[in-house]
Amino acid sequence: MTDATGTGEQGAPRGCVSADREWTLAELAAAYAYPEPAPALAPGDRVPWLRANMVSTLDGAAQHEGRSQPISSAADMRIFGTLRALADVIVVGAETVRQEGYRPARARAEFAAAREAAGQAPAPAIAVVSAGLELDLSLPLFTSPVVPTLILTGAAAAPDRVAAARQAGVTVVIAGDGAGIEPARAVRALAGLGLTRLLTEGGPRLLGQFIAAGVLDEMCLTLSPVLTAGDAQRVAGGPSVAVPRRFELVSLLEEAGFLFGRYRRS
Numbered sequence: 001m002t003d004a005t006g007t008g009e010q011g012a013p014r015g016c017v018s019a020d021r022e023w024t025l026a027e028l029a030a031a032y033a034y035p036e037p038a039p040a041l042a043p044g045d046r047v048p049w050l051r052a053n054m055v056s057t058l059d060g061a062a063q064h065e066g067r068s069q070p071i072s073s074a075a076d077m078r079i080f081g082t083l084r085a086l087a088d089v090i091v092v093g094a095e096t097v098r099q100e101g102y103r104p105a106r107a108r109a110e111f112a113a114a115r116e117a118a119g120q121a122p123a124p125a126i127a128v129v130s131a132g133l134e135l136d137l138s139l140p141l142f143t144s145p146v147v148p149t150l151i152l153t154g155a156a157a158a159p160d161r162v163a164a165a166r167q168a169g170v171t172v173v174i175a176g177d178g179a180g181i182e183p184a185r186a187v188r189a190l191a192g193l194g195l196t197r198l199l200t201e202g203g204p205r206l207l208g209q210f211i212a213a214g215v216l217d218e219m220c221l222t223l224s225p226v227l228t229a230g231d232a233q234r235v236a237g238g239p240s241v242a243v244p245r246r247f248e249l250v251s252l253l254e255e256a257g258f259l260f261g262r263y264r265r266s
Helices: 025-031 074-086 094-100 109-117 159-167 183-192 204-213
Strands: 049-057 089-093 125-129 150-153 171-174 197-200 218-224 247-255 258-265
Touching: 025 074, 025 109, 049 074, 049 204, 074 109, 074 197, 074 218, 074 258, 089 094, 089 183, 089 204, 094 125, 150 183, 159 171, 171 183, 183 204, 197 204, 218 247
Parallel strands: 049 197, 049 218, 089 125, 089 197, 125 150, 150 171
Antiparallel strands: 218 258, 247 258
């Protein structure tokens, strides 16, 4: 893997422009470290940072035949795992949970000491965004997570399904007045639980909601060197924003033709 920019942030790996090699997990963790928290507005406030991690083909597809795995790579999965290991919570839409067969995030020995030093749980929690709560609560994601799974929903969600989820041991977080969530309120609710290092893996509709609400701080985008054509979704969907939101490039890595860009809100 090479650093296509030759720059990078303090603590990020350097000197890899001419030597193509596989970066260690520790180097990737340094390259993708969350920024230092901004000063809180009031005592006890926790300032969250929401990053997204998505993959896209050259022609803009975020998936092939409903899944992202066919357009991914070994390097993409290393970064995917590193970003998860750095996060307090992974926020994901219910449809993506169903399509991708989500399982609980696992505790990884390589990151155990760093997570303990940062005051984090052994593994990130999964927070499933769902208006209808049409979820199979018998799946391992809900029955055997390392850290209890959360469901983010709205106040108008079906009371019987909310009750069933809570009876199954799932923490239900109300983050909207209607059936669905309000993105800014969801981010604040997670921060209120002490989960400030936020990672969303989509899907496209959920990412589009975060973008439209102006709460996305960072975009990690893998550009896969493949073409798929067809009518697959882009990395973000939903209504367009009135004014395009500008992000700045932080780093750009390359391996086997895959580009790994990290962008922050400018």
